[in-house]
Amino acid sequence: MRCPVQTDNAEVLLDYCARKLSADAATALDRHIQSCGECRSFAAAQRLVWDALDAWEEAPVSSSFDTRLYARIREYENTPWWRQLALRRLFWKPLMPLAAACVAGLVLLVNIDSPRDQAPLPAVEAVDLDQVERTMDDLEMLRQLSVVPDTQRL
Amino acid sequence: MGAIAGALERDAELMLRVREGDAASFTLLLERHRGPVIHFIFRMVQNHDIAEELAQEVFLRVYRSRASYEVTAKFTTWLFRIATHLALNWIRDGRNEKTQESLDGAQHDGVGRQVADTAPTVEQHLLREVRLREVRAAIDLLPAKQRAAVLMHKYQEMEYSQIAKVLSCSESAVKSLLFRAYETLRSRLAHMA
Numbered sequence: 284m285r286c287p288v289q290t291d292n293a294e295v296l297l298d299y300c301a302r303k304l305s306a307d308a309a310t311a312l313d314r315h316i317q318s319c320g321e322c323r324s325f326a327a328a329q330r331l332v333w334d335a336l337d338a339w340e341e342a343p344v345s346s347s348f349d350t351r352l353y354a355r356i357r358e359y360e361n362t363p364w365w366r367q368l369a370l371r372r373l374f375w376k377p378l379m380p381l382a383a384a385c386v387a388g389l390v391l392l393v394n395i396d397s398p399r400d401q402a403p404l405p406a407v408e409a410v411d412l413d414q415v416e417r418t419m420d421d422l423e424m425l426r427q428l429s430v431v432p433d434t435q436r437l
Numbered sequence: 438m439g440a441i442a443g444a445l446e447r448d449a450e451l452m453l454r455v456r457e458g459d460a461a462s463f464t465l466l467l468e469r470h471r472g473p474v475i476h477f478i479f480r481m482v483q484n485h486d487i488a489e490e491l492a493q494e495v496f497l498r499v500y501r502s503r504a505s506y507e508v509t510a511k512f513t514t515w516l517f518r519i520a521t522h523l524a525l526n527w528i529r530d531g532r533n534e535k536t537q538e539s540l541d542g543a544q545h546d547g548v549g550r551q552v553a554d555t556a557p558t559v560e561q562h563l564l565r566e567v568r569l570r571e572v573r574a575a576i577d578l579l580p581a582k583q584r585a586a587v588l589m590h591k592y593q594e595m596e597y598s599q600i601a602k603v604l605s606c607s608e609s610a611v612k613s614l615l616f617r618a619y620e621t622l623r624s625r626l627a628h629m630a
């Protein structure tokens with residue numbers, strides 16, 4: 284077999300150490316490793332990491348997790364429909380271009396009204412932009428999750 | 438393979454029932470996926486309380502989105518994309534600066550449970566704690582996206598293709614993320630041999 288390290292195919296060694304290779308592929312790689320020092324040391328180091336990560340076991344989940352979640356769901360169910368839409372942020376989607384235009388207009392007005400030597404207000408603007416960016420992130424995620432099938436994206 | 442396909446169909450079927458208003462199906466989905474989601478987020482943010490809080494948000498978003506759910510992706514891909522998105526946002530916003538649990542604290546890592554189960558010696562217990570602390574520190578130093586890829590690959594046993602879908606990138610990008618992440622881990626954990 285061709286050396287995985289030499290041929291930029293080291294993921295085979297990752298799969299080998301994760302014990303994800305088929306029996307045939309693993310046997311072929313076993314044979315190669317016996318004669319290739321580079322792959323042998325790569326596999327030894329990778330297996331060490333793989334086994335070391337096993338030390339991080341799963342922690343117990345709080346017994347109140349479900350109770351807290353159902354309380355939040357009930358709270359969500361009891362909120363008026365227009366608040367639910369806002370929480371799901373779907374409400375904002377059609378309004379985003381309008382909101383962006385308002386922000387742009389506001390920034391323009393502030394710039395026109397302010398004397399040239401007056402310090403601008405970067406902190407306020409930065410926070411707003413950050414919030415807009417975060418909302419856009421969430422919208423993008425919802426769009427990807429809810430509407431676009433995987434096959435169209437990949 | 439049949440069992441895996443069956444499990445996938447089961448998740449999708451349950452979610453479709455949730456869409457129709459069946460609360461019991463939501464409970465079943467929660468029981469099946471609550472643990473993996475919390476453990477994944479905990480390993481991302483390294484704080485148990487934050488992990489549970491973010492996991493609550495994940496399941497709340499699943500519930501809120503039930504009406505628009507379509508079987509276009511594996512349920513777990515959808516679930517882990519929400520979980521990853523929330524964890525990455527939390528890390529990006531720098532909210533972990535003061536809330537990260539001490540790496541000395543092992544009460545949330547199953548170490549205490551191990552002691553009760555197998556009663557190792559004090560030395561073995563201390564050695565396990567030291568190793569765990571080093572593993573946690575090494576993972577924590579990885580860039581967030583590499584960390585997510587490694588955690589899904591190692592602990593969720595996801596295929597490259599599924600990790601790619603969760604992270605919205607190509608399979609080759611996932612392989613590259615994993616290759617760099619494991620390279621870093623090999624150098625950071627080499628002394629544990």
Ligand SMILES: [Zn+2]
Nearest residue numbers: 286287319322
């Ligand atoms: Zn080789």
